[in-house]
Amino acid sequence: MATDLQTAHQIDDTGIDLDDQTLLEMYWQMVRARRLDERVWILHRQGKIAFHISGIGHEGVQVGAAYAMRRGHDYASLYYRDLAFSLSLGLTPLDFMLAVFGKAGEPTSGSRQMPSHWSSRKLGMLSSSSPVATQVPQAAGAALACKLRGDDRVVIVTLGEGSTSEGDFYEGLNWAGVHQLPLVCLVQNNIYAISVPVHLQMAVPNVADRAPMFGIAGAIVDGNDVLASYCVMREAVERARSGQGATLVEAKTYRPVPHSSDDDDRTYRSRDEVEEWKKRDAILRFQVYLRERGLLDDDAIAEIEERVRQEVDEAHAAAEAAPYPPPEDTLFPVFAPDDRV
Amino acid sequence: MPEITLIEALRQAMDEEMERDERVFITGEDVGRRGGVFRATQGLYDKYGPDRVIDSPLAELSIVAIGIGAAMVGMRPICEIQFADYIFPAFNQIVNEAALIYYRTGGDWNVPMVIRAPYGGGIGGGLYHSQSVEAFFAHRPGLKIVVPSNPYDAKGLLKSAVRDPNPVMVFEPKKGYRLIKGEVPPGEYTVPIGPAAVTREGTDVTVYAYGMMHYYVLQAAEMVAQRDGISCQVVDLRTLVPLDTKTVLESFKKTGKALIVYEDNRFLGYGAEIAALLSDEAFEYMDGPIRRLTGPDRPGVPFAHTMQDFYMPNPDTIADAIRDLAAY
Numbered sequence: 001m002a003t004d005l006q007t008a009h010q011i012d013d014t015g016i017d018l019d020d021q022t023l024l025e026m027y028w029q030m031v032r033a034r035r036l037d038e039r040v041w042i043l044h045r046q047g048k049i050a051f052h053i054s055g056i057g058h059e060g061v062q063v064g065a066a067y068a069m070r071r072g073h074d075y076a077s078l079y080y081r082d083l084a085f086s087l088s089l090g091l092t093p094l095d096f097m098l099a100v101f102g103k104a105g106e107p108t109s110g111s112r113q114m115p116s117h118w119s120s121r122k123l124g125m126l127s128s129s130s131p132v133a134t135q136v137p138q139a140a141g142a143a144l145a146c147k148l149r150g151d152d153r154v155v156i157v158t159l160g161e162g163s164t165s166e167g168d169f170y171e172g173l174n175w176a177g178v179h180q181l182p183l184v185c186l187v188q189n190n191i192y193a194i195s196v197p198v199h200l201q202m203a204v205p206n207v208a209d210r211a212p213m214f215g216i217a218g219a220i221v222d223g224n225d226v227l228a229s230y231c232v233m234r235e236a237v238e239r240a241r242s243g244q245g246a247t248l249v250e251a252k253t254y255r256p257v258p259h260s261s262d263d264d265d266r267t268y269r270s271r272d273e274v275e276e277w278k279k280r281d282a283i284l285r286f287q288v289y290l291r292e293r294g295l296l297d298d299d300a301i302a303e304i305e306e307r308v309r310q311e312v313d314e315a316h317a318a319a320e321a322a323p324y325p326p327p328e329d330t331l332f333p334v335f336a337p338d339d340r341v
Numbered sequence: 342m343p344e345i346t347l348i349e350a351l352r353q354a355m356d357e358e359m360e361r362d363e364r365v366f367i368t369g370e371d372v373g374r375r376g377g378v379f380r381a382t383q384g385l386y387d388k389y390g391p392d393r394v395i396d397s398p399l400a401e402l403s404i405v406a407i408g409i410g411a412a413m414v415g416m417r418p419i420c421e422i423q424f425a426d427y428i429f430p431a432f433n434q435i436v437n438e439a440a441l442i443y444y445r446t447g448g449d450w451n452v453p454m455v456i457r458a459p460y461g462g463g464i465g466g467g468l469y470h471s472q473s474v475e476a477f478f479a480h481r482p483g484l485k486i487v488v489p490s491n492p493y494d495a496k497g498l499l500k501s502a503v504r505d506p507n508p509v510m511v512f513e514p515k516k517g518y519r520l521i522k523g524e525v526p527p528g529e530y531t532v533p534i535g536p537a538a539v540t541r542e543g544t545d546v547t548v549y550a551y552g553m554m555h556y557y558v559l560q561a562a563e564m565v566a567q568r569d570g571i572s573c574q575v576v577d578l579r580t581l582v583p584l585d586t587k588t589v590l591e592s593f594k595k596t597g598k599a600l601i602v603y604e605d606n607r608f609l610g611y612g613a614e615i616a617a618l619l620s621d622e623a624f625e626y627m628d629g630p631i632r633r634l635t636g637p638d639r640p641g642v643p644f645a646h647t648m649q650d651f652y653m654p655n656p657d658t659i660a661d662a663i664r665d666l667a668a669y
């Protein structure tokens with residue numbers, strides 16, 4: 001497991017059981033999320049959309065984690081950075097673009113929520129909200145349900161390192177420990193919560209250091225290494241599925257862009273720091289690795305870029321052309337009808 | 342028909358619902374072996390085991406959040422908050438999460454869960470074992486709220502709450518747990534969430550109440566009938582959200598005078614909404630000021646019995662308020 005970030009420019013593929021096809025698919029997922037995300041930043045600069053919260057920089061850990069799940073079977077409770085994660089679970093670029101433009105037919109919330117508040121019953125994504133960390137004890141509840149029913153589902157919940165300061169995080173993982181729940185809590189530690197650095201969130205060096213206090217397993221992984229992330233997550237998912245309880249996984253990563261389209265990160269960190277981290281970018285590293293394995297060359301890379309560009313173009317165009325929700329959609333009922341099971 | 346206590350009615354409701362539907366489970370502090378500090382879940386742990394009657398960690402936020410997550414994926418949790426006063430650590434999970442999930446997902450996800458909490462004063466519980474918290478939650482769209490005043494309704498409403506596809510909060514008048522007895526038929530029945538009940542027909546003054554205060558209002562109505570010849574129409578709201586506006590308005594139109602009794606603080610309490618509704622939609626029937634008899638605007642019921650008695654409306658103070666209004 002590569003934890004020394006200064007030297008961790010390589011990909012650690014120890015114990016990887018993925019075939020070439022899947023490796024290329026994972027690369028495609030990462031590129032697709034990145035290009036879609038970049039397009040949305042452009043739309044924001046053009047004044048065409050109101051808000052964007054970006055997943056750039058986190059694609060490695062997210063795609064690795066998604067591929068470690070039994071997708072469509074396990075539950076995921078995701079947070080706003082998880083664009084690559086959501087796409088890997090089956091959300092489409094058009095779905096996301098509809099959210100970004102706040103258009104009718106947006107599938108996760110009918111454009112009631114801001115973009116990046118993932119939800120899909122069909123894809124097994126629990127509904128996420130804006131108050132950070134609320135999803136952690138809810139995910140523990142879903143995991144408790146899986147355990148009580150004796151089904152073999154696992155619940156994956158994600159959040160940022162700053163959000164681990166909330167009580168919800170502690171109370172949720174405490175349940176996971178007490179009841180040995182089939183839960184994997186993945187913290188994407190990008191060392192900032194908006195502007196606040198991680199050493200002002202906690203006095204221990206690693207989020208995962210807290211795992212013992214819950215009586216659950218802990219693991220640290222280089223989140224910019226997609227395969228190392230996959231491996232650690234797969235181990236955690238298997239631990240959960242086999243009844244051995246929860247894992248707190250901490251992925252060390254970085255957000256090379258502002259917190260959101262409303263943030264100016266020059267007010268709290270140096271350009272040198274950002275540039276240094278960009279050299280460890282998850283996509284670049286995976287690309288180098290796949291080239292070395294002979295799975296990618298310039299032509300193949302260009303072909304993937306072109307395929308992704310087309311998909312993003314189409315999603316962008318369709319979402320821009322789509323109608324806005326009728327104002328009366330505000331009055332969507334708050335209660336499910338009695339015959340809802 | 343057998344007479345049972347209000348708490349026994351609640352216990353029966355949970356027992357029957359757990360028997361009927363294996364997705365139902367209970368969690369909360371001391372609900373297991375101990376059967377709850379008020380004994381609402383007595384015997385259920387022995388009958389259904391530790392997987393269905395789960396002693397939670399002492400952490401209210403998680404009691405509710407565990408319920409939300411489990412409910413979303415198909416369970417029917419009943420979450421007990423030991424005292425309503427301790428519900429606030431879970432406030433965010435209730436008002437920002439449970440209440441919003443159906444709306445915020447355009448109906449994709451729903452949260453069929455029950456949150457039970459004993460509320461109210463009169464038991465020497467002091468500032469932090471006596472609070473009424475319904476107004477905080479009634480303000481938030483997305484939460485159904487019921488407050489039973491008698492064993493029959495307690496059992497029937499709790500059973501409906503368990504079967505409802507939405508989050509339902511059940512505030513239980515703890516002073517009435519053993520004090521209030523009533524007939525409950527053997528066998529299956531439910532009381533629907535929504536309809537209020539007219540519990541006394543009358544022509545002079547309409548009195549609205551719920552929970553413990555409704556119990557006192559019936560006593561007060563009898564007192565003024567006997568001593569003063571005043572005829573009260575009494576409405577037991579039973580369900581605070583969604584409010585049965587039809588019964589509220591029709592009962593007002595009979596008398597043109599309204600007294601709303603609630604033991605919560607006066608300011609922005611639940612009765613303020615009833616008053617606003619009446620003035621808005623029944624203005625031309627009004628034959629006097631719309632009055633409220635409530636606890637004072639102090640943040641809890643004090644411990645010493647002198648102050649507790651001062652705080653709580655009781656049959657005598659309610660009767661006085663009815664006489665006052667009848668004379669207007």
Ligand SMILES: Cc1ncc(C[n+]2csc(CCOP(=O)(O)OP(=O)(O)O)c2C)c(N)n1
Nearest residue numbers: 081130131132160161162163190192193194
């Ligand atoms: C309860 C709550 N408080 C404050 C906020 C505002 N807020 C949104 S994201 C954020 C920082 C979160 O940082 P972190 O958990 O590290 O995740 P990251 O954004 O770095 O991925 C804050 C303060 C919020 N959404 N919820």
Ligand SMILES: [Mg+2]
Nearest residue numbers: 160190192193
């Ligand atoms: Mg962060």
